[in-house]
Amino acid sequence: MANLLEQLLNALALAGLLFLVSAGLSLVFGILRVVNFAHGVFYMLGAYLGFTTVALSGWFWPALVVVPPVVGVLGALLESSTLRFIYRRPPIYQLLLTFGLALILEESIRVLYGPTAKGVEPPPLLQGAIDLGGVLYPRYRLFLVVLGCTVGVAVWLFLSRTRAGLVIRAVAQNSEMADCLGADVARVRTLVFGAACALAGLGGVAAAPMTTAYLGMGINVIVDAFVVVVIGGLGSIGGSMAGSLIVGAAQTWGAFYLPETAMVIMYAVMGAILVFRPWGLFGEEE
Amino acid sequence: MTPLLETRGPTPLLETRGLGRAFGALQAVAGVSLAVQPMELRAVIGPNGAGKTTLFHLISGLLAPTAGHVLFRGDDVTALAAPARCRRGISRTFQITSIFPELSVLENVRIAVQLKIGDNFRLLGGRAVLEASEQRARDSLRLLGLDDRADELASTLPHGDQRLLEIAMAAAQEPALLLLDEPTQGLSPEDTAATVAVIRQVARERKLTIILVEHDMDVVFDLADRISVLHFGQLIAEGTAAEIRANAEVQKAYLGGLD
Amino acid sequence: MIPSRLSALAALVALAVVPWVLARHQLSLLTDLLIAGLFAMSLDLIMGYTGMVSFGHAAYFGLGAYASALVLLHFAQPVPVALLAGALLAGAVAVPVGWFSTRATGIYFAMLTLAFAQFLYTVAYKWRDLTGGSDGIAGVPKTPLFWGGPSLASSRAFYFLVAACVVLSLFVCRAVVRSPFGRALQAIRENERRFTSLGRDPRPFKLVVFVIAAVFAGLAGALFAPFRGFASPEVMFWVFSGQGLMMVIMGGIGTLVGPVLGAMLFILIQEVLSSYTEHWMIFTGVVFVLIVIFLPGGLVGTARRLGARG
Numbered sequence: 001m002a003n004l005l006e007q008l009l010n011a012l013a014l015a016g017l018l019f020l021v022s023a024g025l026s027l028v029f030g031i032l033r034v035v036n037f038a039h040g041v042f043y044m045l046g047a048y049l050g051f052t053t054v055a056l057s058g059w060f061w062p063a064l065v066v067v068p069p070v071v072g073v074l075g076a077l078l079e080s081s082t083l084r085f086i087y088r089r090p091p092i093y094q095l096l097l098t099f100g101l102a103l104i105l106e107e108s109i110r111v112l113y114g115p116t117a118k119g120v121e122p123p124p125l126l127q128g129a130i131d132l133g134g135v136l137y138p139r140y141r142l143f144l145v146v147l148g149c150t151v152g153v154a155v156w157l158f159l160s161r162t163r164a165g166l167v168i169r170a171v172a173q174n175s176e177m178a179d180c181l182g183a184d185v186a187r188v189r190t191l192v193f194g195a196a197c198a199l200a201g202l203g204g205v206a207a208a209p210m211t212t213a214y215l216g217m218g219i220n221v222i223v224d225a226f227v228v229v230v231i232g233g234l235g236s237i238g239g240s241m242a243g244s245l246i247v248g249a250a251q252t253w254g255a256f257y258l259p260e261t262a263m264v265i266m267y268a269v270m271g272a273i274l275v276f277r278p279w280g281l282f283g284e285e286e
Numbered sequence: 287m288t289p290l291l292e293t294r295g296p297t298p299l300l301e302t303r304g305l306g307r308a309f310g311a312l313q314a315v316a317g318v319s320l321a322v323q324p325m326e327l328r329a330v331i332g333p334n335g336a337g338k339t340t341l342f343h344l345i346s347g348l349l350a351p352t353a354g355h356v357l358f359r360g361d362d363v364t365a366l367a368a369p370a371r372c373r374r375g376i377s378r379t380f381q382i383t384s385i386f387p388e389l390s391v392l393e394n395v396r397i398a399v400q401l402k403i404g405d406n407f408r409l410l411g412g413r414a415v416l417e418a419s420e421q422r423a424r425d426s427l428r429l430l431g432l433d434d435r436a437d438e439l440a441s442t443l444p445h446g447d448q449r450l451l452e453i454a455m456a457a458a459q460e461p462a463l464l465l466l467d468e469p470t471q472g473l474s475p476e477d478t479a480a481t482v483a484v485i486r487q488v489a490r491e492r493k494l495t496i497i498l499v500e501h502d503m504d505v506v507f508d509l510a511d512r513i514s515v516l517h518f519g520q521l522i523a524e525g526t527a528a529e530i531r532a533n534a535e536v537q538k539a540y541l542g543g544l545d
Numbered sequence: 546m547i548p549s550r551l552s553a554l555a556a557l558v559a560l561a562v563v564p565w566v567l568a569r570h571q572l573s574l575l576t577d578l579l580i581a582g583l584f585a586m587s588l589d590l591i592m593g594y595t596g597m598v599s600f601g602h603a604a605y606f607g608l609g610a611y612a613s614a615l616v617l618l619h620f621a622q623p624v625p626v627a628l629l630a631g632a633l634l635a636g637a638v639a640v641p642v643g644w645f646s647t648r649a650t651g652i653y654f655a656m657l658t659l660a661f662a663q664f665l666y667t668v669a670y671k672w673r674d675l676t677g678g679s680d681g682i683a684g685v686p687k688t689p690l691f692w693g694g695p696s697l698a699s700s701r702a703f704y705f706l707v708a709a710c711v712v713l714s715l716f717v718c719r720a721v722v723r724s725p726f727g728r729a730l731q732a733i734r735e736n737e738r739r740f741t742s743l744g745r746d747p748r749p750f751k752l753v754v755f756v757i758a759a760v761f762a763g764l765a766g767a768l769f770a771p772f773r774g775f776a777s778p779e780v781m782f783w784v785f786s787g788q789g790l791m792m793v794i795m796g797g798i799g800t801l802v803g804p805v806l807g808a809m810l811f812i813l814i815q816e817v818l819s820s821y822t823e824h825w826m827i828f829t830g831v832v833f834v835l836i837v838i839f840l841p842g843g844l845v846g847t848a849r850r851l852g853a854r855g
């Protein structure tokens with residue numbers, strides 16, 4: 001019982017991080033029809049910038065506030081200086097372009113920070129463990145669960161309750177409606193791209209105290225996020241949420257019962273879903 | 287016993303029994319039962335959104351029905367996927383032109399033949415397959431008057447010729463049943479007349495059974511042996527041109543609404 | 546037709562004489578370029594001719610490299626046996642991966658192939674007993690062509706083996722794309738729905754070409770291991786898969802020869818960059834972005850466009 005609770009929380013913490021990344025990936029696909037390969041690198045960038053902020057200020061909380069907008073602005077700048085020019089091309093070109101961006105960013109980080117992983121101290125409030133009715137559970141992970149849920153709910157509220165969110169969802173579900181936005185399309189694209197990068201950056205900052213900031217965390221998370229959106233369906237926030245929970249659970253239980261082959265479980269789940277719904281649980285058949 | 291057999295008549299080439307397809311709450315095609323005899327030219331008419339294209343998808347197997355059956359030459363083919371139905375002899379065109387844009391006109395038609403008859407998993411060589419299918423493709427192009435454009439890229443053809451190319455692809459497969467979804471859509475009056483003439487010629491020379499969706503009433507009354515009228519997914523009338531002209535329900539639902 | 550035959554002949558002659566013209570390290574660089582060219586060409590089969598963008602093609606190169614390295618190191622077989630093993634292992638793994646991946650299309654296919662490739666990468670990384678983990682397998686020997694046969698230890702001999710493999714593969718791939726099967730692939734690339742309604746399910750075609758592409762990528766990897774003397778997880782990494790796509794785009798998608806040239810140019814650019822700066826990967830990324838934006842047709846496509854204009 002105690003074990004189950006612990007694992008449930010672990011799965012939720014992981015799902016929260018995955019959601020922060022995959023929701024942005026999915027939104028960007030919905031609006032821009034681009035699969036942003038560099039998305040994982042923005043997550044990694046968030047982690048490293050988080051490390052820098054903590055190192056400079058000595059505090060964790062400012063990082064959580066400052067880093068996401070910085071990553072978001074960088075993402076928006078990159079979108080408007082490169083991607084913007086090639087939306088009319090076949091999708092492979094956009095994928096390759098974001099691949100190039102990923103190479104540039106990843107290598108820049110390697111140059112700036114060196115090859116060794118950077119640890120980030122969680123804030124004092126979140127250090128150590130908390131007693132949850134007999135189960136000692138790391139406070140920081142509990143924080144991740146709360147953060148993931150909060151952001152998940154916030155994104156969902158934004159998309160379902162605000163005008164801007166409604167427009168975005170409408171466009172995401174029906175690409176032809178992008179034309180109805182007329183002159184605003186370019187701005188919507190840039191804003192959505194930036195916002196998605198900011199979410200990824202937030203995920204990176206939040207992940208850093210748990211995973212450290214390390215090279216390769218970008219590709220790791222993007223592969224997991226790909227699996228999430230393959231399971232959940234691209235362009236659907238509900239799909240990202242469901243996919244994140246499934247992958248979070250598969251990885252957590254996989255790691256517990258089959259430590260050497262944890263990933264296999266994730267792929268088995270993905271394979272099973274693909275056989276029955278090749279376009280994902282919430283995705284639309286092409 | 288004999289009279290009973292006679293009232294049944296010969297086996298229709300195509301028969302649908304209570305065919306239906308729902309998209310969520312929307313019943314796009316509902317309980318459609320029709321029988322098309324060999325060599326018949328049948329027109330399906332109805333306002334936009336009546337379910338004509340969906341009916342074609344159900345007959346050709348691109349969509350699975352949510353109710354009913356499709357019988358071809360008396361066999362139930364409801365469970366067969368689109369490729370298998372095509373191989374049995376149902377070829378079709380699409381309302382929105384569907385060709386292989388960056389292949390040559392000839393190759394568009396040739397591949398249609400190859401996919402129907404050929405040894406498609408021949409990885410090396412296969413000259414005989416290529417030549418045999420090319421021969422048939424050229425015949426079909428000649429029939430549709432496209433032989434002088436054989437080497438052009440399909441994407442560079444004008445719209446009207448692309449519509450004809452699609453018919454050439456289907457006809458080259460030498461099907462028993464040809465489904466044409468609005469073959470004259472977007473054509474000028476002259477092109478429409480030419481296309482109608484070509485369809486009539488194809489039907490005669492290839493001894494084809496054709497089902498045709500068409501909006502132009504002149505074309506329909508001119509070409510069709512029998513006409514089926516769809517309205518909100520339901521078959522509301524069926525008969526010869528004269529019968530349909532005289533049908534009050536059709537007048538109300540459709541013909542009146544156009545003028 | 547005649548000019549392209551002439552240039553093919555010229556290329557063959559050039560390939561035959563360069564070993565006596567180039568210095569040793571240049572010849573070894575050329576061997577590297579040819580191996581990369583074979584890899585890019587195999588990717589073009591699925592990408593250029595079938596319209597399936599695989600983001601995990603490096604996995605099959607890597608499988609070929611590992612199989613070849615293990616066969617050479619542990620069983621001391623002649624090189625062609627190792628090549629066969631590499632090609633077969635890559636092809637065998639591509640069967641289940643392709644079966645799953647070809648259920649999806651477009652971008653989903655790209656994501657799936659990447660996910661499966663990273664899975665294979667992780668296996669190579671973690672299965673230390675077999676693969677040596679992150680160190681990889683070093684000391685892979687260049688065994689002879691057959692027992693008692695000519696040695697492949699000299700850079701000239703190995704160059705000829707590689708050149709022969711690349712030229713042969715090119716001919717085979719050309720025959721494949723011109724066969725009825727290859728024509729069907731191009732129709733699938735152009736319009737999958739049309740293909741389906743003309744009487745065939747596209748999935749078996751996609752699976753078969755996916756496996757063929759993996760076999761040739763495996764062959765390239767199987768040449769790589771004895772040539773460089775090692776196999777390591779790097780060759781299965783996502784970066785290499787993406788570079789493969791770039792080589793194809795740079796050379797000209799759907800031309801087979803173009804991607805070989807694209808690969809050579811790509812590696813050369815990297816060589817030059819890396820001689821100036823140790824952060825050459827950043828500049829590779831920049832080159833990447835610039836080419837995607839400004840030269841979408843690649844070398845062959847751009848040359849054709851200029852030719853048509855001039």
Ligand SMILES: Nc1ncnc2c1ncn2[C@@H]1O[C@H](COP(=O)(O)OP(=O)(O)O)[C@@H](O)[C@H]1O
Pocket residue numbers: 309312314332333334335336337338339340341
């Ligand atoms: N894939 C689909 N999903 C949902 N609704 C559809 C789909 N295809 C067609 N419909 C709906 O079914 C109805 C019939 O469409 P269709 O068969 O294309 O009509 P027609 O060809 O007679 O104009 C329309 O209301 C259309 O919106």
Ligand SMILES: [Mg+2]
Pocket residue numbers: 338339340381
């Ligand atoms: Mg229609």
